[in-house]
Amino acid sequence: MIPHSSIFTLWLLLSLPNSGCARVFNLFGLNVGDAGPTHSLDHSADLSDHLGKLFDSGEGCDLLLLVSSEPAEEGADVTVCAHRAILSQFPRFNASQTSTSISVDVGRSCQQHFIPFIRYIYTRKVDVTSSSVQCFHSMASAFEVKQLIEDTGRLFHKILAEDASFHSQLSLFEYAVETGDPLLQNDCLQYLAWNFQNLTASLAWPNVSAEVLRALLSRSDLVLPDEYALLQSVEGWITQRAKMISLESQVELLSHVRFPMISPEKLYELENSSALYNTHKNMYRDNMLKAFKFNVLLLNKLVPNPRFDKQSIDYQPRIYMVEPWGADIDPSKPAPAPYIPQHYTSYNRRHQYNGYHRLEQPTVTPRYTPLTESFRTPVHNSLIFKDKTVAWEANVLKKQEECLSTGVRCDSLPLLKLSSPHQSSYDYVRFGNRLVQMCQGKYVSMVHDFVNDVVELAADGTQAAAYPCPEDKYTYRLVVRPEFSWSSRL
Structure with missing residues (x-):
C-alpha cells in the first residue's frame, strides 16, 4: 500500500511544470490534466438491426x-x-x-x-x-x-401517380375527409382533376361517389379533350348508377357541365345523341338555349338578362387538350445552331505596314435562335369569333443570347415563352394559357400557369412535378384558354 504522503508527493511532482516527471510526460506529447483529442466511436448504424x-x-x-x-x-x-x-x-x-x-x-x-x-x-x-x-x-x-x-x-x-386503377386515390380522398385533412383532400382532387380522362376510362369510375364527382365538376382545372367529352362521361356515370341516384341529384350534377363551352355543332346534336335528354328535357333545353345565346352574342348583350351572370363559371373554359386548343412541344430538343455569316469580303480592309499587307475582318457576332414551335387557334370558341384566329409562337429559351434575340428578360434559365403579337388586339378576350406536363404520356404530373407569357423550366429542361415521374421522362402540351374579359367595355 502506497502511503498517503507518497501519493501527495507524486501529485506534487506531476503538478510542477519544471519537474522531472512532468518533462517525461511531455516527451510523449501528453499534457497532464488534459483529456486530449476526442475520438468519436459511432456504432449507431447497427442499433436498428439489433x-x-x-x-x-x-x-x-x-x-x-x-x-x-x-x-x-x-x-x-x-x-x-x-x-x-x-x-x-x-x-x-x-x-x-x-x-x-x-x-x-x-x-x-x-x-x-x-x-x-x-x-x-x-x-x-x-x-x-x-x-x-x-x-x-x-x-x-x-x-x-x-x-x-x-x-x-x-x-x-x-x-x-402509381395506381392506374384509381382505387388508391379515391380511398385516400375518403380517408382525408374522415380525418379532416383539407390539404390531402385537395391533393387527391387535384390529381383526379388533372387525370380526369384516365379516371373516366378506369374500372373505378362507376364507383366514384356523387360527392367526389360534384367536387370535380366544380373545378376549372379539369384536363380533358373538351366539354362535350365531360358531358358524355357524366351521362355515362349517371346511367350506370341510375337506380342509386335520385332524379334531382342527376339534374344537379348535370347542371355543373358548362354547356356554353360545348360547340354549337355538338349542342345541335344533343337531342338525339344524349342518353338522358328525354329524362331531363327541361334542364337540357334551358342550358342549350343559354349556350346558343352565348355563342351568338357578346356578354355585354346578355348582362341585362338576370338569368345570365357574366361572372358565372359556365362561361369559363377548363383545360381542353383537343385541337385546335393544344399543341405539343419538346423542350429537350436542341435549338438551331447559331447563324454566323460566312462572307465579309466587302468589309475587308487592307492596311500597308512597311510594304506588307494585312487582311482584317470585323468581329462576327453569332445570331442565336431559340427552339420555336408555331400554331394557330381560334380567338374564342364562340361563334362570333368563328372566322378569326390567333397565331401563337412558343420559344424555349436556354441561353441569354436567345433571350436577347427574342426581347425577353430572363432572370433564370431555361424559360418557356408562349406569346402572340395579336393576342391583345381583341378587347373582349384574354388568355389564361397552361402548360400541361405529362409523365411519358400516361398521366398528368403538373399543370403550369403562364405568368407574363413565361413558365420557368428546371435546369435539365424539365419542370418540377406535383406527382413525380420515373426517370423524369416528361412530355409537354401547350393549351390556349380564351376567356371573355370582364373589362369596363362589357
Missing part, C-alpha cells in the same frame, strides 16, 4: 398489445409482445408501469400492417406501398409517431 432482432425474438418483452378491430371477426385479432421502455417514447400508447397489457383498436384493413408498424418504432425502418401508406399514416397519427406521419404524408404525392 433492436429489430430484439423485437422479432420477443426476448424480455413486458407489455402485451391486444389488437382488435370492428366488426369483430373470430380468430382475426392480433397479439404483439413489446417492450415498455421502447413504446414509452410515445405517450399515446399509455404504456404505464402498472399495466401488463393494453388494447389497441385498428381498422380491419390495417391489421396486417400493425406488426410492421410496431417494428418501425424499434428500427425506424419500414416498407410502404401504395396499398399500405394510408394505414401507416393512420396508425402514426393515432400514436403521434411524428416522423412517420411526415414521411408517409410526403409519399402520398408519389403514390397517387
Whole structure:
C-alpha cells in the first residue's frame, strides 16, 4: 500500500511544470490534466438491426398489445409482445408501469400492417406501398409517431401517380375527409382533376361517389379533350348508377357541365345523341338555349338578362387538350445552331505596314435562335369569333443570347415563352394559357400557369412535378384558354 504522503508527493511532482516527471510526460506529447483529442466511436448504424432482432425474438418483452378491430371477426385479432421502455417514447400508447397489457383498436384493413408498424418504432425502418401508406399514416397519427406521419404524408404525392386503377386515390380522398385533412383532400382532387380522362376510362369510375364527382365538376382545372367529352362521361356515370341516384341529384350534377363551352355543332346534336335528354328535357333545353345565346352574342348583350351572370363559371373554359386548343412541344430538343455569316469580303480592309499587307475582318457576332414551335387557334370558341384566329409562337429559351434575340428578360434559365403579337388586339378576350406536363404520356404530373407569357423550366429542361415521374421522362402540351374579359367595355 502506497502511503498517503507518497501519493501527495507524486501529485506534487506531476503538478510542477519544471519537474522531472512532468518533462517525461511531455516527451510523449501528453499534457497532464488534459483529456486530449476526442475520438468519436459511432456504432449507431447497427442499433436498428439489433433492436429489430430484439423485437422479432420477443426476448424480455413486458407489455402485451391486444389488437382488435370492428366488426369483430373470430380468430382475426392480433397479439404483439413489446417492450415498455421502447413504446414509452410515445405517450399515446399509455404504456404505464402498472399495466401488463393494453388494447389497441385498428381498422380491419390495417391489421396486417400493425406488426410492421410496431417494428418501425424499434428500427425506424419500414416498407410502404401504395396499398399500405394510408394505414401507416393512420396508425402514426393515432400514436403521434411524428416522423412517420411526415414521411408517409410526403409519399402520398408519389403514390397517387402509381395506381392506374384509381382505387388508391379515391380511398385516400375518403380517408382525408374522415380525418379532416383539407390539404390531402385537395391533393387527391387535384390529381383526379388533372387525370380526369384516365379516371373516366378506369374500372373505378362507376364507383366514384356523387360527392367526389360534384367536387370535380366544380373545378376549372379539369384536363380533358373538351366539354362535350365531360358531358358524355357524366351521362355515362349517371346511367350506370341510375337506380342509386335520385332524379334531382342527376339534374344537379348535370347542371355543373358548362354547356356554353360545348360547340354549337355538338349542342345541335344533343337531342338525339344524349342518353338522358328525354329524362331531363327541361334542364337540357334551358342550358342549350343559354349556350346558343352565348355563342351568338357578346356578354355585354346578355348582362341585362338576370338569368345570365357574366361572372358565372359556365362561361369559363377548363383545360381542353383537343385541337385546335393544344399543341405539343419538346423542350429537350436542341435549338438551331447559331447563324454566323460566312462572307465579309466587302468589309475587308487592307492596311500597308512597311510594304506588307494585312487582311482584317470585323468581329462576327453569332445570331442565336431559340427552339420555336408555331400554331394557330381560334380567338374564342364562340361563334362570333368563328372566322378569326390567333397565331401563337412558343420559344424555349436556354441561353441569354436567345433571350436577347427574342426581347425577353430572363432572370433564370431555361424559360418557356408562349406569346402572340395579336393576342391583345381583341378587347373582349384574354388568355389564361397552361402548360400541361405529362409523365411519358400516361398521366398528368403538373399543370403550369403562364405568368407574363413565361413558365420557368428546371435546369435539365424539365419542370418540377406535383406527382413525380420515373426517370423524369416528361412530355409537354401547350393549351390556349380564351376567356371573355370582364373589362369596363362589357
